[in-house]
Amino acid sequence: MRYFLFLAALLLSPLAVSVAQPAAPTVEVSIEHFAFTPQNITVKVGTKVNWVNKDIEPHTVVSNDQKFQSEALDTNESFSMTFDQPGTYGYFCSIHPHMTGTVTVIP
Amino acid sequence: MKDHDISRRGTLSCLAWGGAGILWTMAGGVPIASALGAGTDKMSKAGAFSFVQISDTHIGFNKEANPDTLATAKLAIERINTQAPDAALVLHTGDITHLSRPAEFDTAAELLKGLKPTELHLVPGEHDVLDTKRSAYLERYGAVSQSKGYYSFDHQGVHFIALINVMEFQAGGQGRLGPEQLEWLEDDLKGRSASQPIVIFTHIPLWSLYEAWGWSTQDWPQALSYLKRFGSVTVLNGHIHQVVQKVEGRVSHYSAAATSYPQPAPGHADGPGPLTVPAEQLRSVLGIRRIESRPLQDLTVKDGALA
């Protein structure tokens, strides 16, 4: 019984889980009402950013320097990208170019 | 945005056109008298003819705002065939498909074959060039423009210009024609008589209709500078799925209704995109447009609802 309680505590603790399995942290950016939310994010090197399209309209995620580029994302489709180099990455929707955002990657 | 910049549905007069349905009519875009004054004696002797604009069929879209865009597009084709069978041309101002899928283009092509008027001209919307190489659109419709998209032709004295503002986007920008197309346009207009009526058809509004939603073309002022000397310029566009008119000197801009689904009025929602109306009202906010060209007169633009 004591053993099971310990195991439950381990499973419920996010710290314990991340120690047990060091997965890349993921940050989600929502695409909604023709905007990236949050529009500007700062993440640590190695972070995976996942964009999810919650609009009825298709959108894309394209870096300003064309370093990364998603296909057209229909409703509920997502695109992710892991950032391994520090820097500031500007991006936009190539279908609706007034939609812009940035990912700032810090060491 | 100030209300006097745009005359929306509420200010247009309602007239019957043909047998069925409610039709929105506006004459010209400027009072006829002043339009004639602009260049009556200089206007070229174009013969009378009519043509049709259809826009934003969005074949492939099937969500709540319109689960069957093929049915409403078919209805639009039927309306053209019964109400404007003698139209000399049909202009499709883009967003033929919803996701640029080959199957969507095939369905659309099959549908458009049903048009009685056989001369069809198209420009792509951003939904038609979602694939990185734009091949789905250009393989089908690119031959006339050597795969550039933009081209021009004459019909009974009227000069028609297809402008493309969905293939040269830049981060943070609006619709864009791009330097190459602008150079082509300048060349295309050079040496042309200022009295020749010009009809431009394109997807995104050329004037700055509502930039917060991307409803504008950033390098339009450059194009406008080449057009200023002409007595009559009519711009027909789609993209915003609603009828909006704007007069900019001698240039009259007409945004068309879609055959698929409406979108909110500028600034009247969190963002643009499909607007769901009660199903029984849908056809009343969809439409097609007939344009009449008569010698020495400003073009007459008539919007007709599908209801």
Ligand SMILES: [Cu+2]
């Ligand atoms: Cu977009």
